[in-house]
Amino acid sequence: MQSTVFTISFVKLLCLTLPGMTAVSAxxxxxxxxxxxxxxxxxxxxxxxxxxxxxxxxxxxxxxxxxxxxxxxxxxxxxxxxxxxxxxxxxxxxxxxxxxxxxxxxxxxxxxxxxxxxxxxxTTLGPPSVTLVSSGANIEVSIEDPVLRISEFKEIYNHATFNITYWKEGQEKKVKRMNGIQLHEVVLELEQWTRYCFQVWVVTERFFKQSQPSNVTCESTAKGKDRPWVMALGMFVVMAVSVPLVVLAFWHCYRVVSFLRPKVKLPGHFTVYLLDPQCSSILALQSSPQPDEVYHEVLPTWTQG
The missing domain is CATH 2.60.40.10 (Immunoglobulins)
Incomplete structure (x- = not known):
């Protein structure tokens, strides 16, 4: 009898619990x-x-x-x-x-x-922007801070430096590093006629945060500038050679022009004679048109002997 009552009570409890279990599972x-x-x-x-x-x-x-x-x-x-x-x-x-x-x-x-x-x-700091400008054997590296979506970069991270790595193109294992750079523009004197690649990180003093690396940017150097005394010597040599050549060229041109357009002058006594009034009238007569000549035909006379 007791077991029957226990079974009925268990069934009733199970029926009351099932709706709640169903609600939880749903x-x-x-x-x-x-x-x-x-x-x-x-x-x-x-x-x-x-x-x-x-x-x-x-x-x-x-x-x-x-x-x-x-x-x-x-x-x-x-x-x-x-x-x-x-x-x-x-x-x-x-x-x-x-x-x-x-x-x-x-x-x-x-x-x-x-x-x-x-x-x-x-927050994660994005990469800085990097621009390279080549001038002879020098490359100027210009860096711009990451652009924040809230406030300006310097208002939050007012103490920040840059870590710069660079290498010759194709020699990535021979990387050179410059850490703790405070300037946004850095000029490096490098080898002539060589292509270099750069990558930059921002490092903040606040929380010691390091940004994502910038894109790898490459630029080529050209011929470097010579030293001042070398430039002065070169200018002297150029002037020493060019001045005589210019003078010789002018003299040659003058001789050619003189040959093609000679300047002939009359002797002095001819000039005086031609300027005389009588000579002028004679010249005028010579230059005026000549009158027609009048003549009569003369017949030969035959004498009979």
Whole structure:
């Protein structure tokens, strides 16, 4: 009799428990692999969909600013995307916590929360921009800081230096390094007629952060500048050779022109004679048209003997 009563009680308890078990098993699973991607002070929360999920899910993601507010604020709501960009809502020196959950037709999953994220400490610095300008045997390396999405670079990392590595193209194993460079422009005197490649990192004193490396940029050198005394000697030699050649060329041209266009002058007494008035009248007569000659035909006279 007692065993029968125990069996009935167990069955009743099982019936009362099954609906609750069914409700628990029907609860939406939470998103998985939640992670933060932050480069240059931008921040995107990403996650994977729940495992074995069925139906169309939407997501709700929020953030909380430590020491400023204790409650979460919604940024992305009813989105089907597997990410949410929080950048425009954050402060460059803030400490934040993020959370996300899945939703479907009034059902919700449990929240999945991140660890605390410190913006200026945990963000990844992108690569600097590098420009090379060749001048003879010199190469000028110009570096620009990474561009941050929140604030200016120097407002957050006001003490930063550059690590520069360079090598001859094709000789990557023979790398030369220059660390702790504070200038944004560096001029290197290198070998002539050689192609060099450069790569640069930014290193901040704050949190001892190192940026991603810049793209490998290459430039070729040309012939270097000669020393001043060498240039002066060269100019002297050029002048010593060119001046006589120029004078000789002018003299030769003068002789040729004189031969082709001779300048003949009349003797002095001829000039005086021609300028005399009588001579001028004679010349005028000679130059005037001559009158026609009048003549009569004379017949020969034959004498008879």
């Amino acid at each position: 609860e939406l699973p939470s998103p998985s692999n939640i992670r933060i991607t932050s480069i240059n002070m931008g921040l995107v929360l990403e996650w994977d969909p729940p495992q074995n999920h069925m139906g169309n899910l939407t997501y709700r993601s929020e953030y909380k600013w430590k020491s400023i507010r204790n409650s979460y604020r919604v940024v992305c709501l009813d989105t089907t995307a597997l990410c949410c960009d929080f950048t425009s809502h954050l402060n460059k020196f803030g400490v934040y916590t993020f959370q996300v959950r899945a939703e479907r037709e009034g059902e919700t999953s449990h929240w999945v929360e991140t660890k605390e994220f410190v913006m200026d400490e945990h």
